[in-house]
Amino acid sequence: MHSREIVDETLRLKALGMTDHAIAAQCSVSVQALRHWRYGTRRAPHTTADRSFYCPVCANGDVDPAAYSYLLGLYLGDGYIGHIRNGVDYLSIACSDTWPGLIEECAEAIPKVFPVKVFRVRRKGCTEVKGASKHWRCVFPQNGRGMKHSRPIVLDPWQQQIVDDHTPSFVRGLIHSDGCRVSNRVRKKTGEGWKYYEYPRYFFSNTSQEISDLLTNGLDRLGIAWKRRVEEKPPHHDAFIVSVAQKAAVARMDEFVGPKY
Numbered sequence: 001m002h003s004r005e006i007v008d009e010t011l012r013l014k015a016l017g018m019t020d021h022a023i024a025a026q027c028s029v030s031v032q033a034l035r036h037w038r039y040g041t042r043r044a045p046h047t048t049a050d051r052s053f054y055c056p057v058c059a060n061g062d063v064d065p066a067a068y069s070y071l072l073g074l075y076l077g078d079g080y081i082g083h084i085r086n087g088v089d090y091l092s093i094a095c096s097d098t099w100p101g102l103i104e105e106c107a108e109a110i111p112k113v114f115p116v117k118v119f120r121v122r123r124k125g126c127t128e129v130k131g132a133s134k135h136w137r138c139v140f141p142q143n144g145r146g147m148k149h150s151r152p153i154v155l156d157p158w159q160q161q162i163v164d165d166h167t168p169s170f171v172r173g174l175i176h177s178d179g180c181r182v183s184n185r186v187r188k189k190t191g192e193g194w195k196y197y198e199y200p201r202y203f204f205s206n207t208s209q210e211i212s213d214l215l216t217n218g219l220d221r222l223g224i225a226w227k228r229r230v231e232e233k234p235p236h237h238d239a240f241i242v243s244v245a246q247k248a249a250v251a252r253m254d255e256f257v258g259p260k261y
């Protein structure tokens with residue numbers, strides 16, 4: 001067994017362009033071990049010399065598609081890409097401190113997309129989960145100037161393919177960022193006296209109609225009934241609110257989303 005630090009260090013050295021043999025010697029581990037950490041069970045790419053082979057856009061790399069689909073949902077809700085230096089960017093996902101489990105899930109998803117070290121920055125009421133890479137703008141080409149509602153959000157074909165193949169992960173990411181599951185408790189009089197009924201439902205709110213469309217397209221693919229209303233918020237921007245309230249639809253959502261934690 002090797003510590004997470006050693007695994008991270010080998011990945012970091014690889015990203016700097018060192019050969020597997022040099023890394024193995026420096027970290028006192030086997031070449032097979034490092035290749036296993038790097039590729040997991042996936043097929044090794046043809047060009048191991050390409051130091052950006054993880055990038056699915058500017059190299060022949062690939063990403064863990066389920067983790068990517070989830071992280072894309074988080075990114076579209078609460079993420080942004082900032083610049084550090086020398087072409088290195090950081091991805092930042094703002095996670096509410098109310099849901100410590102979701103902070104963990106986000107921190108686990110990021111290195112499945114890229115083998116980067118994840119760090120956390122405490123802010124008031126939230127924690128930024130961050131990772132640095134030269135390729136965030138490749139894998140999240142939706143980055144750009146201004147707020148997400150003020151620019152077009154269109155998925156590239158390869159992203160759409162991943163989202164189509166892993167729609168539940170994508171929907172889960174969107175709900176974990178800009179959505180919630182609430183439970184309304186209602187008291188009703190019956191023949192046997194007062195009874196309480198729970199009406200769980202899901203809500204999602206975003207100021208970008210295109211992001212809202214990505215969610216509803218995903219729900220359509222999964223056969224989940226939804227409704228949308230627009231809350232006008234002049235003079236700023238409207239909020240597109242998607243709700244899933246039908247019993248069967250909520251039950252289906254509970255299979256892969258569930259309450260925040």
Ligand SMILES: [Zn+2]
Nearest residue numbers: 055058135138
């Ligand atoms: Zn790239």
